[in-house]
Amino acid sequence: MKTNIIIAGVGGQGILTISSIIDLAAMHSGLHVKQAEVHGMSQRGGEVQSHLRISDSIIYSDLIPLGQADVIISVEPLEALRYVPFLKEKGIIISATEPFTNITNYPNIDAVLSELKKFPNAKLIHASQIAQQLGNIKSYNIVLLGAAIPYLGIPQEQIEWGIRTLFATKGNAIIDANIAALYKGLEITK
Amino acid sequence: MNQHLLLGAEAIAMAAIDAGISGVYAYPGTPSTEITEFIQHSHIARERNIHSTWSANEKTAYESALGMSYAGKRSLVCMKHVGLNVAADAFMNSAMTGVNGGMVLVVADDPSMHSSQNEQDSRVFGKFAMLPVLEPSTQQEAYDCIHYAYSISEQLQLPIVVRISTRISHSRAIVVSQSIQKQNSLNPDTDKRKWILIPAFARMRYAHLLSLQPKLLELSEKSPFNTVVKGNSKQAVIAFGIAYNYVMEVITAHNLDISVLKISQYPIPHTHVAEFLYTYDSILIAEEGYPVYEELLRGFSGNNKLRGRLDGTLPRTGELNPDHIAQAFGIAIQQEYSIPVFVVNRPPELCKGCSHRDLFEALQIVMKEYSHNHVFSDIGCYTLGALKPFEAINTCVDMGASVTMAKGAADAGMHPAIGLIGDSTFTHSGITGLLDAVNDKSHVTIIISDNATTAMTGGQDSAGTHKLHSICEGIGVEPSHIRTITPISTGLQENIQIIREEIEYKGVSVIIAQRECVQVAIRNKKKNKTS
Ligand SMILES: Cc1ncc(C[n+]2csc(CCOP(=O)(O)OP(=O)(O)O)c2C)c(N)n1
Ligand code: SF4
Numbered sequence: 236m237k238t239n240i241i242i243a244g245v246g247g248q249g250i251l252t253i254s255s256i257i258d259l260a261a262m263h264s265g266l267h268v269k270q271a272e273v274h275g276m277s278q279r280g281g282e283v284q285s286h287l288r289i290s291d292s293i294i295y296s297d298l299i300p301l302g303q304a305d306v307i308i309s310v311e312p313l314e315a316l317r318y319v320p321f322l323k324e325k326g327i328i329i330s331a332t333e334p335f336t337n338i339t340n341y342p343n344i345d346a347v348l349s350e351l352k353k354f355p356n357a358k359l360i361h362a363s364q365i366a367q368q369l370g371n372i373k374s375y376n377i378v379l380l381g382a383a384i385p386y387l388g389i390p391q392e393q394i395e396w397g398i399r400t401l402f403a404t405k406g407n408a409i410i411d412a413n414i415a416a417l418y419k420g421l422e423i424t425k
Numbered sequence: 426m427n428q429h430l431l432l433g434a435e436a437i438a439m440a441a442i443d444a445g446i447s448g449v450y451a452y453p454g455t456p457s458t459e460i461t462e463f464i465q466h467s468h469i470a471r472e473r474n475i476h477s478t479w480s481a482n483e484k485t486a487y488e489s490a491l492g493m494s495y496a497g498k499r500s501l502v503c504m505k506h507v508g509l510n511v512a513a514d515a516f517m518n519s520a521m522t523g524v525n526g527g528m529v530l531v532v533a534d535d536p537s538m539h540s541s542q543n544e545q546d547s548r549v550f551g552k553f554a555m556l557p558v559l560e561p562s563t564q565q566e567a568y569d570c571i572h573y574a575y576s577i578s579e580q581l582q583l584p585i586v587v588r589i590s591t592r593i594s595h596s597r598a599i600v601v602s603q604s605i606q607k608q609n610s611l612n613p614d615t616d617k618r619k620w621i622l623i624p625a626f627a628r629m630r631y632a633h634l635l636s637l638q639p640k641l642l643e644l645s646e647k648s649p650f651n652t653v654v655k656g657n658s659k660q661a662v663i664a665f666g667i668a669y670n671y672v673m674e675v676i677t678a679h680n681l682d683i684s685v686l687k688i689s690q691y692p693i694p695h696t697h698v699a700e701f702l703y704t705y706d707s708i709l710i711a712e713e714g715y716p717v718y719e720e721l722l723r724g725f726s727g728n729n730k731l732r733g734r735l736d737g738t739l740p741r742t743g744e745l746n747p748d749h750i751a752q753a754f755g756i757a758i759q760q761e762y763s764i765p766v767f768v769v770n771r772p773p774e775l776c777k778g779c780s781h782r783d784l785f786e787a788l789q790i791v792m793k794e795y796s797h798n799h800v801f802s803d804i805g806c807y808t809l810g811a812l813k814p815f816e817a818i819n820t821c822v823d824m825g826a827s828v829t830m831a832k833g834a835a836d837a838g839m840h841p842a843i844g845l846i847g848d849s850t851f852t853h854s855g856i857t858g859l860l861d862a863v864n865d866k867s868h869v870t871i872i873i874s875d876n877a878t879t880a881m882t883g884g885q886d887s888a889g890t891h892k893l894h895s896i897c898e899g900i901g902v903e904p905s906h907i908r909t910i911t912p913i914s915t916g917l918q919e920n921i922q923i924i925r926e927e928i929e930y931k932g933v934s935v936i937i938a939q940r941e942c943v944q945v946a947i948r949n950k951k952k953n954k955t956s
Contacts, residue, residue, distance in 0.1 A: 258430050271596040281773035296674035297596040300747040302759040319762040342767040350765050
């Protein structure tokens with residue numbers, strides 16, 4: 236088993252949280268993990284991405300080769316398109332539909348979404364809207380993680396364990412809200 | 426088993442704690458910052474009283490680590506590649522003195538210049554100083570090589586260089602840790618002939634350093650970090666450090682029958698290298714950074730078996746990746762999709778509400794009044810003032826250069842001669858330049874954009890917080906020409922007026938533009954809420 240995942244977004248959108256949960260879940264499942272992150276400019280609204288690889292055998296490269304990503308999870312639709320050169324033929328795209336428009340030349344959002352819909356396995360998710368309905372707007376990244384569960388090669392209980400572990404110090408209310416977001420996301424793609 | 430999910434930087438930090446260090450000394454710099462931050466947040470480090478506060482710059486950090494080693498204890502010093510330029514004098518001469526307690530320098534290179542001014546390769550510095558260099562390829566190796574480095578440092582009585590790069594520093598993997606060692610007790614070195622580098626002693630020390638070289642080679646020859654993967658074809662790769670990962674990725678994914686010599690300890694192991702050069706018909710040299718060893722192995726006559734960065738098989742610049750290696754073996758990239766043309770970049774920008782913004786706004790208005798409207802600037806968040814909408818600075822070279830370049834330009838007759846520098850950069854390397862300007866009564870205006878933090882690298886403490894005014898006064902800037910302003914929109918007119926006045930003052934003036942970084946303010950607010 237081997238899954239290559241690109242996680243994309245803009246600084247401050249919680250992409251490292253998604254990576255950390257998958258990392259923990261994979262380690263807890265006895266798998267190998269490698270996860271390359273972007274540090275540095277991230278707090279200033281620049282694009283950020285993470286290459287996450289999990290496998291039951293040794294992983295050499297910290298970076299995913301072009302055309303080898305099984306899944307792209309993107310917290311922002313334009314950012315999903317930025318990493319499609321890494322996507323395998325018929326690879327999965329899980330993307331939020333809500334744009335993060337901190338640039339004046341952000342392209343037309345309808346054009347962005349219809350471009351994404353051209354990919355055979357793109358799942359477009361109103362992550363912010365769903366998170367808002369659940370009463371915890373901050374958990375939109377976890378909604379996307381939930382939607383990605385069927386494609387990660389890790390059992391959902393392990394992902395749930397990852398959330399409980401990562402948020403252990405934050406109290407039950409936050410843990411419960413995130414687990415609710417996770418399963419709400421999973422409902423969409425299951 | 427003790428398993429941890431760690432960044433390469435964190436693996437190094439944990440290993441150093443476990444190896445019994447008594448202090449880490451560092452100045453922040455991507456991609457090395459997380460090493461020191463890990464130690465600062467470690468409760469084991471706190472229990473063990475491990476020193477971990479930030480130093481003013483890389484030179485002070487290096488020398489403090491050397492002092493701790495002199496006292497008999499193990500020390501760690503960390504910096505980014507360009508930081509080693511600043512610490513180079515201490516570094517080169519520490520190879521001459523040698524050490525007492527084990528001492529390790531971790532230097533983090535940034536090929537592709539993700540967040541740096543250049544992509545210099547620190548292995549060259551290691552060779553220059555004639556010291557052992559370790560270059561781990563995995564996070565586990567990063568952990569293990571630190572233990573090894575302390576052990577050979579004390580055995581050889583030399584500082585050991587560990588060279589990492591962005592990709593391993595900022596990539597996470599599972600690391601198995603070892604048991605924690607006792608810290609050394611105080612045991613100062615009494616050998617004056619070792620530590621006083623007057624010429625008579627220095628010549629002996631140099632002879633000693635040279636006499637150790639065969640021993641360093643021997644250690645490399647039997648190093649656990651230099652290994653061979655045997656194939657049956659006439660093709661081979663010599664892969665250095667992290668390049669090994671990309672080579673193995675491609676070899677295993679495509680079932681290639683190729684031998685690999687992995688080198689993670691320098692000086693390069695002559696026997697293995699000679700055997701490879703002799704045995705194989707075509708050898709790819711894969712190095713992360715400069716083609717340092719490719720050039721050496723090619724020599725004057727240019728060994729035509731060799732391929733690498735110098736003949737275009739691999740790109741001459743930038744970070745390697747598995748696709749470069751695949752192409753070097755003639756394997757086509759299986760890229761299905763391309764980025765749609767309308768996908769624009771998202772350049773980084775100053776945060777909303779950032780104090781630098783208000784300063785640039787005021788400065789821009791004043792500068793429009795002059796025909797020579799150059800601003801010598803420096804390195805930090807405020808360097809983003811180079812981009813739209815401000816386009817307000819003309820230079821960014823090395824830390825501190827804003828002050829001294831403004832001085833040189835003033836000496837040449839430029840007016841205004843403005844140096845714009847951050848508070849942390851000022852205490853790193855700006856103070857001495859300002860003293861030059863004071864002594865020469867240069868007609869410069871130095872603006873210190875003081876946001877009370879080292880923001881660019883994530884908001885570390887800044888050495889000069891609350892001290893900038895007295896520092897300037899102390900080195901002789903006329904007190905009436907040290908002006909403090911608050912860069913805020915409501916103060917725009919007043920700030921413009923003050924900048925104008927000080928530009929017209931015929932001597933050294935300093936404007937301290939003081940307002941806290943908004944990111945740090947948010948973080949402190951959160952911290953206060955939870956505590
Ligand atoms: C010799 C050297 N050391 C470290 C760095 C990394 N670095 C770049 S900017 C910066 C901090 C700048 O802080 P400050 O001057 O206070 O400006 P701010 O980012 O807070 O605006 C650091 C540590 C570097 N480029 N060169
Ligand atoms: S991090 Fe601080 S100094 Fe840097 S741009 Fe943001 S507010 Fe300004």
